[in-house]
Amino acid sequence: MKPSSAVSPSHRYARITGTGSMLPPRRVSNAELAEELAGRGLETSDQWIVERTGIRARRFAEPQVQASDLGVAAARHALEAAGRQPEDVDLIIVATSTPDMVFPSTATIIQRKLGIDGCPAFDLQAVCSGFVYGLSVADAMIRAGTARCALVIGSEIFSRILDFNDRTTCVLFGDGAGAVVLEASAEPGILASRLHADGRHMEILCTPGTVAGGQVVGDPLLKMDGQAVFKLAVKVLEEVAREVLEAAGRQPEDIDWLIPHQANIRIMQGTARKLKLPPERVVVTVDEHGNTSAASIPLALDHAVRAGQIQRGQTLMLEGVGGGFTWGAVLLDF
Numbered sequence: 001m002k003p004s005s006a007v008s009p010s011h012r013y014a015r016i017t018g019t020g021s022m023l024p025p026r027r028v029s030n031a032e033l034a035e036e037l038a039g040r041g042l043e044t045s046d047q048w049i050v051e052r053t054g055i056r057a058r059r060f061a062e063p064q065v066q067a068s069d070l071g072v073a074a075a076r077h078a079l080e081a082a083g084r085q086p087e088d089v090d091l092i093i094v095a096t097s098t099p100d101m102v103f104p105s106t107a108t109i110i111q112r113k114l115g116i117d118g119c120p121a122f123d124l125q126a127v128c129s130g131f132v133y134g135l136s137v138a139d140a141m142i143r144a145g146t147a148r149c150a151l152v153i154g155s156e157i158f159s160r161i162l163d164f165n166d167r168t169t170c171v172l173f174g175d176g177a178g179a180v181v182l183e184a185s186a187e188p189g190i191l192a193s194r195l196h197a198d199g200r201h202m203e204i205l206c207t208p209g210t211v212a213g214g215q216v217v218g219d220p221l222l223k224m225d226g227q228a229v230f231k232l233a234v235k236v237l238e239e240v241a242r243e244v245l246e247a248a249g250r251q252p253e254d255i256d257w258l259i260p261h262q263a264n265i266r267i268m269q270g271t272a273r274k275l276k277l278p279p280e281r282v283v284v285t286v287d288e289h290g291n292t293s294a295a296s297i298p299l300a301l302d303h304a305v306r307a308g309q310i311q312r313g314q315t316l317m318l319e320g321v322g323g324g325f326t327w328g329a330v331l332l333d334f
């Protein structure tokens, strides 16, 4: 079925009608990674990684696989769940920090792989907050009447930018993609969203290299001051959650599921504690996925939906935080 040809004033909300995800098949446990790092003279252990982060394993993509490959597979699953065809899509936003190439955007590559053309398609760079940023932008475009059926995708191959000689970062990240179909609706839908950034903190989490004159200039591998990121993340995730709740006229106890960026179980539990939410209401996939940056929230959402945890009609709080520094939250009725 095609979406309606004009946005009726009554269709003033944007609602998630389908979710999807894709993980590369290669699962790398902490023990396997520790063994590989030992070969480089670096000491780590399953115990250290689990205790400090909650991560037990991550997926790594094979060298020939690109962010668009994972992203298009996640998008197809989301379209199927929504009962939509690729030709119904009139907006594609891809949140990624690991695009296929400098340009064109991964969004246009996914558009081509879906076999469609004409609709706007662009990448959005807000690192681990990218999916929440993308959802908020798509919501605004749908409410403005410029889109009716959007694909919002987070897709990352972070293994390509990890420094496997730095045990403080390479154990934390993984590859994957998640997607949602967001459609104009008479019913909510997204209730409120808030986005923030503060470039003064850019050095605490960055991949500072670039391409110039046919060469990589600067360091193209991820750098992070973990403790500085940790402190800032716990602070801003509570603040932005309260800001969005207030904007929507809701209370923390109205949240059925908190779906935070899956970076570190201690950050996620800390945020839930501050909001006085029991740990059972936090969706956790960091144990099996690691930190998949912009893909982590839609991946967690899709896994919880397909596992039957998240039900239609429940209220979800999605929260992202990442390099830039960027952060944001979206409150929605599912």
Ligand code: ACO
Pocket (backbone or CB within 6 Å): 043, 044, 045, 048, 049, 052, 053, 127, 128, 129, 167, 168, 169, 171, 205, 225, 226, 227, 229, 230, 233, 263, 264, 267, 291, 293, 321, 322, 323
């Ligand atoms: N294995 C074993 N030991 C390690 C490892 C490792 N993989 N990594 C660090 N250590 C050591 C350190 O060298 C240090 O040793 P020392 O005491 O002898 O100096 C010790 O462990 C403690 O290190 P800390 O950095 O203090 O460990 P901490 O408890 O802070 O945990 C971590 C580090 C997991 C990185 C944490 O700070 C964190 O999760 N930070 C936030 C990350 C995050 O949320 N990122 C989100 C955004 S990601 C994005 O936007 C791309």
